[in-house]
Amino acid sequence: VIGPEDVRAAAIVLDGIAHRTPVVYSRTLGEHIAIKPESLQRVGAFKFRGAYNKIASLPRGSNVVAFSSGNHAQAVALASQLLGVHATILMPEDAPPNKLAATRGYGAEIVTYDRYTGDREAIAAELAGDRGAELVPPYDDPLVMAGQGTAALELLEDAGVVDTLVVPVGGGGLIGGSATIAKALGVRRVVGVEPAAGNDWQQSFARGERVAIDVPRTIADGLQTHAPGLLTWEVGKALVDEIVTVTDEQIVAAMRFAFERLKLVVEPSGAVGIAAVREGLIEAPSIGIIVSGGNVDAQGFAKLLAST
């Protein structure tokens, strides 16, 4: 589906546009553990990398459409603004007002739908057809996957030796791109982490084929996918070595750890890798952890802490 050269090409596209997020360490978490906080990326998540790499490949003056209630919406909106492309984002009409405002703030046109009665994929396809627009998928696309993998490339360039790379798994774009470049660079093992309540990847690995589950109830809203993507599964089954799961309680503990020790704001989905390592689920002589994003508001964070 993609190769390491695609990730390297994406890195060139993103150079000077995406932030090169730092690599941070915490002795408390363990020796030789390098953390890549994509929370400090533009729009607060790695999603910017994939969206920009995809949209940059389109002819100037293109139209794009995306559907997302989360980080992908803002990523497509900002990438489009930077590239002079018109973006239409399909969002649920009950999406949090701050997310609607942020997406609109990047100059995107918002179209809302009723998430209980509407089929967002059908509406998005119709919108794309009407407007002659290209759909920008959140993960199941070679250019999106390659762009997202640049987070791992930077981590490996900056951290030195990494035996095991730990990556959150939702749709599988981040782990697909990351595993592609990591294995090419000599990383021994790539481990995906997903919420225990929604272990579609773990089940898929056990069965050797894509398994669909009900949309999971978890605080990790960015990882509430119900099945691996078609393309990301092809990459994942070839290159990912293991999937481990963490509970919501372990995720909150990891968010608190990130706050107090790393001084970083990490959203629930972003904290799963730290959670897995903190709980001793992954042991290795050296570990790289990708923290996928930091989009949680202060009030929501306080509530999560109080609930556990």
Place this chain on the structure above:
Amino acid sequence: VIGPEDVRAAAIVLDGIAHRTPVVYSRTLGEHIAIKPESLQRVGAFKFRGAYNKIASLPRGSNVVAFSSGNHAQAVALASQLLGVHATILMPEDAPPNKLAATRGYGAEIVTYDRYTGDREAIAAELAGDRGAELVPPYDDPLVMAGQGTAALELLEDAGVVDTLVVPVGGGGLIGGSATIAKALGVRRVVGVEPAAGNDWQQSFARGERVAIDVPRTIADGLQTHAPGLLTWEVGKALVDEIVTVTDEQIVAAMRFAFERLKLVVEPSGAVGIAAVREGLIEAPSIGIIVSGGNVDAQGFAKLLAST
């Protein structure tokens, strides 16, 4: 007292030891505003820079003594551990248990005193005498000030043009070192920010001499000094252009902003520069802001948010 060459010398001492913290930007805060989060420094605050630079100047096998209930305690403890120096830290017996534990965790010996009846400076001087130890002051010392100024040096190296540098002011070590290097590098204006409840520096500037005030009541516990230091005042009055003040409410709003927009955990004292710029108290074509530290626990942060 010190010159830019002292800050440059400190940068060499700290190279590869202190983290080179990143410079981050937020379009929401304004164009051309570069933020240096020393919250991501070792021990979570710029204090590490000064303590290490001072202790590295002592003969190997030295003993040091410091008094602090805050970031300076951990800074001296860690710097001593790294340099193979025995550290004794004088802390109030009612200091937060996590701060006592963290300081002990870096291998320092803790001596506690009763803050209502004991005179910490006298006890520290006696301890230093008994043990043949060198006192490491939190700010009023040329090597400490020069080390602390390396935060500004890095900011100016990484951020490009900075017209106005904004620095929290407590004892004055950070602004003393920072103003020394900044003015040498062509920064036009250096502005200090202190809590409105404890404007000892502002009053000192108004009078043209050091003014002592009652220990202020403010959430910015790192800035609760009651007067400028002797040496830091000499530097400050020569090189600092202006002091502005912010309220506790403005500080909490800045902490929330840092959390939600920058994805960074910032302690109250660390947030004063962001607060001053957010509130429109400082206007300039380009601004550099030093965020001094991030040592606030998650529960304390949640309480501060709820209180405003």
